[in-house]
Amino acid sequence: MIVGGVDIGSTTAKAVVLRGDEIILGTILRVTTKPEHTANLAMEEALKKAGLSSVQELDYVVATGYGRQKTTFANENISEISCHARGAWHVCPSVRTIIDIGGQDCKSMSVTEKGTVAGFEMNDRCAAGTGRFFDVMAKVLTCGYDGISSLQNVSETPAHITSQCSVFAESEVISLVNNDVPLADIITGINLSVAGRAGGLLRRVGVKSDVVMTGGCSRNAGLIHALEKALGVPILMLPVDPQFMGAVGAAVFARDKATAAKAVPVATQPAKEASHGTV
Numbered sequence: 001m002i003v004g005g006v007d008i009g010s011t012t013a014k015a016v017v018l019r020g021d022e023i024i025l026g027t028i029l030r031v032t033t034k035p036e037h038t039a040n041l042a043m044e045e046a047l048k049k050a051g052l053s054s055v056q057e058l059d060y061v062v063a064t065g066y067g068r069q070k071t072t073f074a075n076e077n078i079s080e081i082s083c084h085a086r087g088a089w090h091v092c093p094s095v096r097t098i099i100d101i102g103g104q105d106c107k108s109m110s111v112t113e114k115g116t117v118a119g120f121e122m123n124d125r126c127a128a129g130t131g132r133f134f135d136v137m138a139k140v141l142t143c144g145y146d147g148i149s150s151l152q153n154v155s156e157t158p159a160h161i162t163s164q165c166s167v168f169a170e171s172e173v174i175s176l177v178n179n180d181v182p183l184a185d186i187i188t189g190i191n192l193s194v195a196g197r198a199g200g201l202l203r204r205v206g207v208k209s210d211v212v213m214t215g216g217c218s219r220n221a222g223l224i225h226a227l228e229k230a231l232g233v234p235i236l237m238l239p240v241d242p243q244f245m246g247a248v249g250a251a252v253f254a255r256d257k258a259t260a261a262k263a264v265p266v267a268t269q270p271a272k273e274a275s276h277g278t279v
């Protein structure tokens with residue numbers, strides 16, 4: 001059985017092909033103003049890596065993320081919360097708590113031992129505490145993601161970023177730069193500020209080990225370090241790229257759906273499955 005999962009987030013598009021138990025990751029693409037087009041491109045990349053030429057070769061496709069309703073080739077769409085939880089649990093069954101920090105959202109989830117969502121919390125659609133905040137800060141500090149993420153920039157004397165709003169926090173960081181505060185102190189302060197917000201969301205669902213991080217901000221080692229410090233528990237590294245976890249979960253759901261459909265006796269099956277769109 002070959003199925004697909006696609007996650008069209010606020011910032012990036014990710015697609016995955018699941019062939020049996022093999023997880024084939026596509027490429028992370030920046031979303032454009034045309035989510036349908038981005039979804040097609042993301043799935044094309046994953047199909048290419050799987051040696052497939054068309055989405056028609058997939059038994060079932062599930063879409064998730066902000067652009068999920070625009071993913072015309074998907075048979076179904078499922079929420080990001082469910083998909084991140086399902087994906088993380090699929091690759092790491094010991095997971096009980098997840099923090100997903102993407103480009104625009106920060107979500108915490110608690111997961112049962114069977115991989116279902118027991119509870120979740122989301123940030124209030126504010127850029128602070130999300131990837132957008134880091135994007136702004138990386139520009140202000142002209143250090144890129146690498147500078148923000150580097151463990152070499154973890155300082156014992158972090159700057160205190162007090163603003164809860166990313167616009168004010170940006171001005172605060174500009175002042176710190178102008179006052180010659182060392183870069184490492186500022187970066188550690190930024191990571192601690194996001195970790196503080198994420199930690200608050202995690203505590204609201206209950207922090208139970210194993211704790212993992214999904215989403216693009218999980219590439220930020222400095223943030224993981226700050227979050228471990230804030231929570232007092234280790235953050236486990238997932239064995240599959242955590243930025244793809246929503247797409248992985250979507251693909252696992254797709255496999256469940258395709259398996260269930262195949263189990264239905266032929267006489268009771270609908271005449272024809274909903275057809276896939278282009279890709």
Ligand SMILES: Nc1ncnc2c1ncn2[C@@H]1O[C@H](COP(=O)(O)OP(=O)(O)OP(=O)(O)O)[C@@H](O)[C@H]1O
Nearest residue numbers: 009010011012102103104105131145215216217219
């Ligand atoms: N190498 C990197 N180091 C640090 N952060 C990174 C790196 N690459 C990407 N990011 C962060 O990841 C974010 C994108 O994450 P992700 O792909 O999970 O977002 P998304 O799913 O589109 O967003 P959302 O779930 O909020 O809709 C970027 O905004 C950026 O801040």
Ligand SMILES: [Mg+2]
Nearest residue numbers: 009102215246
């Ligand atoms: Mg996302």
